[in-house]
Amino acid sequence: MESSDSLRYSKLVTFVIRNKCAACYRQFNRMEHLVEHMRTSYHSVHEPACGVCGKHSRSFESMREHLIGPLPKAECERIFKDRGCDICLGIFGSRNALRNHRESCQLSRGNGLFPRMANLGISNDMRIENNRSKVVALACKMVGGGSDGSLDLCARVCLTDECENIIFQAYVKPLLPVTNYRYETTGIRPEFLRDAMPVRQVSRKIQDFLCNGEPIWKIRSKGGRARILVGHGLDHDLKCLDMEYPAIIIRDTAEYPPLMKTSKLSNSLKYLTKAYLGYDIQNGIQDPYEDCVATMRLYMRMRSQNHEVEDYPLATDPQNRNNFAQWRQGELERMSPEEMLEISRSDYYCWCLDSRG
Numbered sequence: 386m387e388s389s390d391s392l393r394y395s396k397l398v399t400f401v402i403r404n405k406c407a408a409c410y411r412q413f414n415r416m417e418h419l420v421e422h423m424r425t426s427y428h429s430v431h432e433p434a435c436g437v438c439g440k441h442s443r444s445f446e447s448m449r450e451h452l453i454g455p456l457p458k459a460e461c462e463r464i465f466k467d468r469g470c471d472i473c474l475g476i477f478g479s480r481n482a483l484r485n486h487r488e489s490c491q492l493s494r495g496n497g498l499f500p501r502m503a504n505l506g507i508s509n510d511m512r513i514e515n516n517r518s519k520v521v522a523l524a525c526k527m528v529g530g531g532s533d534g535s536l537d538l539c540a541r542v543c544l545t546d547e548c549e550n551i552i553f554q555a556y557v558k559p560l561l562p563v564t565n566y567r568y569e570t571t572g573i574r575p576e577f578l579r580d581a582m583p584v585r586q587v588s589r590k591i592q593d594f595l596c597n598g599e600p601i602w603k604i605r606s607k608g609g610r611a612r613i614l615v616g617h618g619l620d621h622d623l624k625c626l627d628m629e630y631p632a633i634i635i636r637d638t639a640e641y642p643p644l645m646k647t648s649k650l651s652n653s654l655k656y657l658t659k660a661y662l663g664y665d666i667q668n669g670i671q672d673p674y675e676d677c678v679a680t681m682r683l684y685m686r687m688r689s690q691n692h693e694v695e696d697y698p699l700a701t702d703p704q705n706r707n708n709f710a711q712w713r714q715g716e717l718e719r720m721s722p723e724e725m726l727e728i729s730r731s732d733y734y735c736w737c738l739d740s741r742g
């Protein structure tokens with residue numbers, strides 16, 4: 386290689402490295418394109434990151450693709466195959482460490498599930514008053530209304546605490562006539578609903594419990610008395626219960642970006658439970674208690690992620706003025722990719738922040 390060629394070559398290398406995103410490793414021909422990418426990608430320490438190469442992904446599912454395929458990164462795949470956990474996607478120091486870890490990572494349906502079902506026969510159980518749990522999971526089962534039975538009507542509801550105890554469960558009497566009991570999945574028969582608690586009463590009871598003495602219009606953040614509500618597809622559940630609750634203290638496993646598909650659509654709770662907890666749910670007749678337990682477990686896993694502590698973690702925090710908005714293009718183009726990542730903030734609320742009080 387002639388010296389001028391090698392000079393050109395080394396210039397080319399610097400050029401490529403300089404324009405590589407420090408989070409997702411995408412490369413850009415021009416620095417201004419990298420800056421544009423950083424302005425819109427909201428990379429942060431809260432994104433799932435590969436335990437081998439450190440690459441950030443928007444979701445665990447895209448990290449799974451990076452590690453397992455269909456088109457994995459060869460080096461990462463090799464190490465992951467050797468000592469990576471296929472449930473949490475963590476990489477461990479040795480195969481032995483992986484074996485020890487996996488025993489606690491892989492959960493089973495039976496884990497404490499059946500002992501606590503002892504009070505299942507009691508409907509309208511009202512031990513709701515003196516529970517101190519700050520975080521509560523909610524799940525409903527729907528029967529069909531309307532002429533073709535396709536309208537979802539809440540007929541059964543369950544509320545659990547962080548320790549998988551049932552706080553409240555009840556059959557619910559819908560406002561409209563039931564035209565399809567969907568028995569194969571709900572297990573609900575007409576006589577179960579005959580004397581059940583009317584839906585309005587159930588909603589009020591649950592809402593009072595969640596607000597925990599705080600007026601609903603006053604709920605601004607997780608810092609107050611109101612309880613954090615965990616669930617899957619809660620928009621639909623709350624709509625069927627005709628109940629409101631502020632989004633700011635809702636943790637929905639169907640809407641949390643790290644648990645969503647790469648296409649930004651929701652995964653089913655059945656899929657998430659299989660993929661991220663390692664067991665099967667919703668086979669045959671479905672119990673809302675089982676859904677509560679699964680969503681709460683997913684929430685706890687996400688909450689316990691060990692992310693770096695940063696000031697003003699959200700792009701929407703006034704101090705960040707919506708990620709880079711206060712920075713001039715020229716200033717950003719002079720920064721290194723690492724420096725840009727350093728000041729970039731997430732566009733969603735990471736649940737690890739709930740563990741920081």
Ligand SMILES: [Zn+2]
Nearest residue numbers: 406408409410
């Ligand atoms: Zn990137």
Ligand SMILES: [Zn+2]
Nearest residue numbers: 431692735737
């Ligand atoms: Zn986080």
Ligand SMILES: [Zn+2]
Nearest residue numbers: 435437438461
């Ligand atoms: Zn990697």
Ligand SMILES: [Zn+2]
Nearest residue numbers: 470472473490
């Ligand atoms: Zn694991």
